[in-house]
Amino acid sequence: MPKLTIDGIEIEVEPGTTILQAAERLGIEIPRFCYHERLSIAGNCRMCLVEVQPGPPKPAASCAMPVAEGMTVKTNSPMALKARKGVMEFLLINHPLDCPICDQGGECDLQDQAIAFGADKSRYAEAKRAVTDKYLGPLVKTEMTRCIHCTRCIRFATEVAGVPELGATGRGEHMEVTNYVEHALHSELSGNIVDLCPVGALTNKPYSFHARPWELKKTESIDVFDAVGSNIRIDSRGPQVMRVLPRVNDDVNEEWISDKTRQAVDGLLYRRLDTPYVRGADGKLKPATWNEAFKAIADRIQGVPGSRMAAIAGDLADCESMMALKDLMTAFGSTNLDCRQDGMKVDPAIRASYLFNSTIAGIEEADALLIVGANPRWEAAVLNARIRKRWLAGGFKVALVGQAVDLTYGYEHLGTNPQTLQEVVDGSHPFAAVLKDAKRPMIIVGSGALMRDDGDVVLGACWKIAQATGMVADGWNGFNVLHTAASRVGGLDLGFVPGEGGRDTRAIVEGAAKGEIDVVWLLGADEIAGERLGKAFVVYQGHHGDRGAHRADVILPGAAYTEKNATWVNTEGRVQRGRLAVFPPGEAREDWTILRAFSDVVGKTLPYNSLAQLRDRLTAANPVFGAVDRVVPAEWRAFGIDGVMNTSKAFALPIENFYMTDAISRASRTMAECTDVYINGNDQKKTGTHD
Known part of the structure; x- marks a missing residue:
């Protein structure tokens, strides 16, 4: 060397x-x-x-x-x-004196380096040039006169995001960084070019002129809009979250975050639940005190056997609140619990059946990949960028069984239904040989493939592929499940699943519709149509007036992910902790404290009075919760079931709109604008909001 x-x-x-x-x-x-x-x-x-x-x-x-x-x-x-x-x-010489009005002021590389390495005067007396601003969509604001042609944005769009829509035209003083055709950047990672820009040429459009960096309190936390668990920094001023930025974590998100992670936080301002509600005799929800809300629940569940009570945890629920709700339901004698709103067929008893066992960083070590029933670009945008990074390095064959979509990298589309998957299982498909010849093959099974009626059979088929192609050997486990919900792996790890004789989500909903379930407790569960719950008494505990709250008989206002100290487990099984950045609005409280207070009212007092005690309870339920910021490898055993897959039904995708997948993003005005531009196709420059 x-x-x-x-x-x-x-x-x-x-x-x-x-x-x-x-x-x-x-x-x-x-x-x-x-x-x-x-x-x-x-x-x-x-x-x-x-x-x-x-x-x-x-x-x-x-x-x-x-x-x-x-x-x-x-x-x-x-x-x-x-x-x-x-x-x-x-x-x-051409850079405008915009520092007093520039959003980059105070965290600008050009400012810092001009002071540290530049001169104290300029000899340039000629007129400065001006450059027309470009339209890059609803998330990125441009002031291209400030551009110094570093080309970071161009290289990011082309290399990392896989969307080569930015480039440079002209030469010398006439050079401009632009999009060749004026339209929004079609990438779920476009906001990262704002972080990369060393000057104020590209800034955060929704955040524009709202705050200065020295006004903000900075809190390190975890993203919950997908199951990647991206490390983030929450910048807040007073009671309001102003923006979200990425934190560097090479094992999870490197230094990128998705546009939803970055921009959906304005949804925290709208449609918030800030006081308890109780449905009156006239059928209308009316504000109430905490004591009135607890009494209404206690009166209704008095005498109801545990077999006729159920609880469903939503996609954003934290591990502490799920543990408290599970303990409360157990005290009532109920085993009707589930954290899988979409009905994913995984084996809760075998951790390897629901983890991304290769780890996210392990993608870079693989040399072949089969994707089954997933669209990683929408289900985990940052993880998809990692797959593209490995694909760019070469020697990496990718194939997809499911709906053909643009994944930003080349792949072989094998088919759309389980028939193709069965051929890979049998070894009759040519890609089976590719996986077998690879030194470190991978399979990524999406939730869309496992939420079908035959999802457990699909899971078993994927296990057979892993066995037949040598995916698990010598410190390498190539079997991976890609979740879409931040709460999913944590809920499975702590056992928020049906106990002996218990009902899963589908059976709970069907039982409520038939009158077999009298009480349903929804912990932020907003993906279930309320009319399907029949005449059951519904308690909704959450932070937004979304679908679950509309059906509720009692609403208990909880805290959003920026408003509590809480634990989440990402798709690879990494235990991570978010921190409180701002306090919940009004009468809202942290979710586990609500459950602890209610347990006193009904005489089922939960055995913990502090967050530390509750986390000890989590670790007792599953030791993995004691391994914070680490991935604990799962034991490899057989899972899934043998059977015949429904080959007439193609694999569906779980996400129809990347920008609106949960209560927070559905309340976000920025995400509504992104939906209009990217999903509804109104992709042209507009006056007012874009200028």
Whole structure:
């Protein structure tokens, strides 16, 4: 490995390492605008100039120059400092003095580096150029006169998002970064170009002119809009969440988040439940006190046997609240519990049957992939970007059984129904040989394939594929289930599933319709049509006046994910904890505290009085909850059932509209605008909201 000296410090690095990367290992800062560690090297901003010896008598771009044996690099020599000042002067000759009104102000790379590495005056007296703003959709606002042509946005759209809709036209002073045809960026990751932009050319349109960064309180938390569990930072001011940004976690989301994660938070402002409600004799819901709401529930369930009570947990529910509700239902003698609103057929007793066993980071080690009944681009946009990253590296064959959709990478479409899957099981399909010949093959089974009536048979067929192709061996488990709900894996881990003789979601709903279930407790369960619950007494505990609340007889206002300290488990089984950023509105309370208070009223007092005690209860229920921020490998055993799949019914997809999948995103005005643009096809520039 080559040895070199940087600012008098000797270092040995791998061949192909650039000077800038070597300097970073030593903690030496070299300014840059175009370079980004997750994008290809462009070398066009020239801000990272350094002096290299032996070499030509001119500064070299450290981001693009590989190291060599015996090289001596000076990052702060007079030559390097003079070169950077010159580059900064050129960058600023056309840059407008917008800092007081620019949303990037206070967190702008150009501001910071102009102070640290630039001159204190400009010799440029000519008129500055102006560039027409571009329309990039409802999420990204443009001020292209500020653009310094770093091309980060172009490279992200092309390489990471897989949507090559941005590029540069013209040369020299006439160069412009633009979309070739003026329309919205068709990517679920488009908001990340705002984070990448080192100046104020691309900013967050819904957040525009709402707050300054120094006004915001920053809270590290976890995203719940899908099952990836992206690490996020919640920026809030007073009682309001202002924006959401990604946090770096190489094992989960790298440093990307989906547009829904970033922009659906304005839904936290609308249609909120901030006081208890009780349905009166006239059939209308009326505001009530907590005591009145608890009394109404207690009076109704008095004398109701546990077999006629049921509870369903929603897609955003946290583990603490599900544990408390399970313990409460158990105290009543009810085993009618389920955390699968969509009816997914997985085996709760075998953890490997419902985990993304390869782990998200493990995708980069695979060399063949079969996707069954899933659209990762909508079901887990950040995970889909990881698949694309592996596909770009080469030597990675991808095939899909299910609806053909644009996944941003090439794949072989094998078919749409289980007949094709059966051929892979039998080994008669050519792709079965591809999986068998691969060293680390993978299969991703979507919830759309498992929510069918024959979902357990499909699960068994996928297990057979994993066995027949050697997917599980030598520290590698290539069997993966891709969930869409943040609460799903946590609910399965803590056992929020039917007990002995208990009913699952479908049976609960059918029982309520037939009068066999008298009381249904919905913990944020909004994906069930209320009219299907018949005359059952419905308690809805949640934070939005969505579908579940409309049917409820009693509403208990809970806290959204930004308003509580809570635990979620992502699709790979990683236990992660979100933190309270703002307090719940009005009379709303954290969900587990509501259940704890109600248990006192009905004489079924739950055995914990603090969050720490409740988390001890979680760990006692399943030790995986004690392994925070780690993935505990699951034991590999047989699961699923043998049977005949319904080959006449094609695999369906669980998500019809990426931008509205839950109570929060359905209340979001930004997501409504995205639905209009991307789903309904009104993809043209508008006045008012877009300008």
